[in-house]
Amino acid sequence: MLPIQISWMEKFLQKGTEITAPVPMTPPGTTGLGGFEVPLSKGSTLRSDASALNVGVLHLIPTLEVFPLLVDPKMYEPNTVDLSDHSELEYWLTILSEHLPDLVDKAVASEGGTDDSKRRGDAFARAFSAHLARLMEEPAAYGKLGLANLLEMREECLREFQFVDAYRSIKQRENEASLAVLHDLLMELDSLDEETRLLTLIEGVLAANIFDWGSRACVDLYHKGTIIEIYRMSRNKMQRPWRVDDFDAFKERMLGSGDKKPLPHRRALLFVDNSGADIVLGMLPLARELLRRGTEVVLVGNSLPALNDVTAMELPDIVAEAAKHCDILRRAAESGGLLVDAMTNTLDGSKEKLPSVPLMVVENGCGSPCIDFRQVSSELAAAAKDADLIILEGMGRSLHTNLYAQFKCDALKLAMVKNQRLAEKLVQGNIYDCVCKYEPAY
Structure with missing residues (x-):
């Protein structure tokens, strides 16, 4: 675990102090479903600038189909x-x-x-x-x-009632505060040995997942402190063993045991959850680690806004900003078509050979905090055909739905348990309990 008093977190404190309430914001002109601009053409290159974002590979009205990695679609029941x-x-x-x-x-x-x-x-x-x-x-x-x-x-x-994105301003402000300290966090992570870094990454995902405006308990926390204070409290209260703790099994799959090193996964589908610290300080560093190991990474976001969940249309901008702080993310984003203009300078001081595996974005076909794998976008179904690792993050995707879902590939389900009743019913825990459930391919 990273020390509580470290430089990147102190910078986060300065940035996060103001984030206690949304700032009213006039919605931009829109032309498409959900308030987004209609993509100009399919297959166009995504740009790092937000002025003319064209997510050509994403459909605002996707063709829905069954997720191909379900073990038995006929027996699948998403609701827990x-x-x-x-x-x-x-x-x-x-x-x-x-x-x-x-x-x-x-x-x-x-x-x-x-x-x-x-x-x-x-x-x-x-x-x-x-x-x-x-x-x-x-x-x-x-x-x-x-x-x-x-x-x-x-x-x-x-x-x-024509509310396009109720948490738009909150998401933007939390993204900005988190991106401002990302470089320092990545430097801290790179100073750790491989095993410690993997645990720290998983802890970071769990701690950052506490930022959820859909949870009554977390809304109360927002009113009592800044996002960095909440993040600190979240990390401080996380102690292993967690209520569901399969980290050691996941670590063995990722790092091997003894002299035996496992082959990296070919492609990982990361089903991301909330904006702000959750995606920027939690899931992007984990994605970066997978990329470093030679695994293609597909970030899977919502098709339409739901609470403060990050959408697929927002992800390219977030990745573009994060890429300014990290060569690994930058080169992977370029390889995946998320960036056009290459930056030639080395940003993170790394001397290792950087991967050329792609970082990509697809939408999931949903406009809800949950996901039903009987109805996903055709883009996600296509991306899943080469995937051998699924990471489901957040209460909605890994606890409210899909806690018991079985997949043909390795699956890691991560969430900070933020609902007292669900915690008591499913994992006998409380708001600061964590779920790290790893299931090898069936």
């Missing part, structure tokens, strides 16, 4: 929580209802706090509350209901 239990349904409906005022505030602020946005915010709150009330009285009103469906319904209601 059984909402047919009335007490369970009542609990989650109450959680969503209690979270509603904060969500409305963020949605209105994301569009400048105008009278029109306030009117639509009130209308959204009434409509979504009516859905919740009906489900409380008639759980089967909309057919078979899982937690993933419930959470997706909330996002669909937001879009119905």
Whole structure:
């Protein structure tokens, strides 16, 4: 584990102090579904500048198909929580209802706090509350209901009332604060031996995953401190063994044992979660480690916004900024078509031969915090055909859904447990407990 008092974190403190509430922001002009610009052409090169971002390989309305790496699609059930239990349904409906005022505030602020946005915010709150009330009285009103469906319904209601991205300003500010200290973190990681670095990377993913505006407990934390203070607290309270702790098995697969060194994975699909520290200080350093080992990396993001989850359309900009601080990320991004203009100087002082394996981005076909692998984008399905490692990160993708999903390739499921009821029910833990579940290929 990295020491708490280190330089990159001190810089993060300076940057993160201001991040306690969203700044109202006027939405840009949009032409496509979800408020994004329509891609100009398929297969065009992605640029590092945000002025004319053209994500040619991503479709805003993807063709959905079954994820090819599921062991048995017919037996697959994404939802971990059984909402047919009335007490369970009542609990989650109450959680969503209690979270509603904060969500409305963020949605209105994301569009400048105008009278029109306030009117639509009130209308959204009434409509979504009516859905919740009906489900409380008639759980089967909309057919078979899982937690993933419930959470997706909330996002669909937001879009119905023309809220493109309720957490846009928060995501931008947290991304900026995290990117400002990325270089220092990478330098610290490079000073560690291989085994310590791998553990530190996994700890970093888990600690950074605490930044989740979809969790009531985490929203309370945001109101009590800055993101760096929350990050420090998260790392400080993480102690092994975790509630689910398969790190040693994952380490043996990655590093081998004794004199035997394993072959690197060919391609890893990283299903990323939240913006800010989660993606920048958690998942990107892990992606960099895989790239260093010769593994192709595909960052898989949401097709449409959901809470503060990072979207596939936002990832190229984040990678482009991160690449300014790291040659490994830069060269991999160039190889994957995420950057056009090459920088020739060495950024991280590394003398090792840098990999030319690509770093790529695809969308998952979802507009929800969860993922149903029976319905993924055609781009993701195509990328999965050469993958032999899946990393599912975050509560929605690895706990609320897919905790028990079985895949044909190696799978690592990582999450900071931020829901007390789920922690007690599934892993007998609390808000600071971690899940690191590794499953070799079936």
